[in-house]
Amino acid sequence: MNSMAHDFHKSVMPPEKKAPLMRYPVHEHMVTLPGNRLVSLIQLKGVSSETRSDDELVHLFHNLNRYFLALGKKEGKHLMLQTYITKTGIELDTPYILPLPALQDFVDAYTAPFRNGTFYQVGYSIALILKYREVDEGIERMSDLLSLSSTLLAEYDPVIMGLEENEHGALFSQIGRYYSLLINGHEKDVLVSDTRLGDAIIDSVTNFENYDFVENRPNRGGQRFATTFDLRDYPSGGTYPGMWDEAIEQQFEFTLVQTFLFEDRNKAKDKFKKHVADLGSVERDSKQTEELENAIDAITLGD
Known part of the structure; x- marks a missing residue:
């Protein structure tokens, strides 16, 4: 039955028509996409607005803005950026056994929010998506962008996602694991093999038939919904430090994606x-x- 459903959906609407699937790693930090494109992913450490002065926050904003401008000047319309703000529940399943009852009670109380899903973590990432003609020159240009990113984003402690090897010598994609979180709502190990990363990541069914929202039904967890907006202008009230604070403080899981295109x-x-x-x-x-x-x-x- 599952095979019949798979064949039916494949014949009616290939998934690539709605969401281009990642293909294969061609470099430690790069994965190919359809249409002669490479994607690289950078994770950033967040900055707590409560522990920084307004002047520091404005300084960080201007640095980030200069970074976007520098990338735009370097690659222009050949480059697209996506930024991700994620809020995910922390899952802790490691038992802690202590000899003293008082210490045990303290540890149990401290770790309880991590076990029942009431503690949330906010994450920040940037995807660089680069159009190329030949793979080798694309890898070289993307390497330059990643080097520039490491320098200009140094205040955010950037980490460029790549490949990791387990004790058996198998390679896993950190980029694949991250996109599993975005698409399925949870991280899973994604083995690097002759299977496209996009196919290996999918652990859910996504429905695009509704007019104003997308429905995602992961094999683990409840339904998830997404909607999109095409912003043609700045907010009427202008942009300001902390404009996303109210969203970030919400006590549920979400992903906020922003896409930036550079024009000639x-x-x-x-x-x-x-x-x-x-x-x-x-x-x-x-x-x-x-x-x-x-x-x-x-x-x-x-x-």
Whole structure:
């Protein structure tokens, strides 16, 4: 029955039509995607806003912004970035046996939230997705991007995900394990073999038939739902430090994905100029047209 269902779904709608599946590792830190693309993944250490001053947080923001600009200048439209903010429950199944009852009671009370799923951990990651012509030159360019990332993101203690080997010599993909968390809601070891990583990762059924949301039914855990937004402008209230704090403080598991595309400089300039002309015919000179004019100047200067 499962084989019949698999054949039916394969004949009706290949999964790649909705979500491109990862293929194979071609480098310790890189995996191929359909359409001549490489993906690399960087995990970052979060910064507690409660332990830093506003000036420090603004400094970190500007550093991160400079990082995005540096990548855009280097690769432009050939590069796409995805950032992931995850909140996941901590699972602890290791028993701790202590000789003194008082210590045992303390350890039991301390570890209880880790055992019943009431303690959550927030994680931050960035995926670099690079378009290439030949694999070798793609690997070289991605290596440059990863080196640049390690330097510019040093304040976030970046860790580039790669491969790990167990005691039997088998290789496992850290990138595959992470995307298992995103897709299935839980991490699982993903063996590097002749099976595509995308196929090895899948441990759930994803339904795209609904108009405004995606439903995911993992083989372990309850149903999960996702929705997408195409943001064409900044929030009306502007961006500010701590704007995601309320979301991060929610006491349930979630993943927040943001996708950034870099556009050709001349095309971006033309679009801004058209927008200025359209606004000018309605509003004449305004704060928004002034900001757009400043943006055009910045693009011209390469900022």
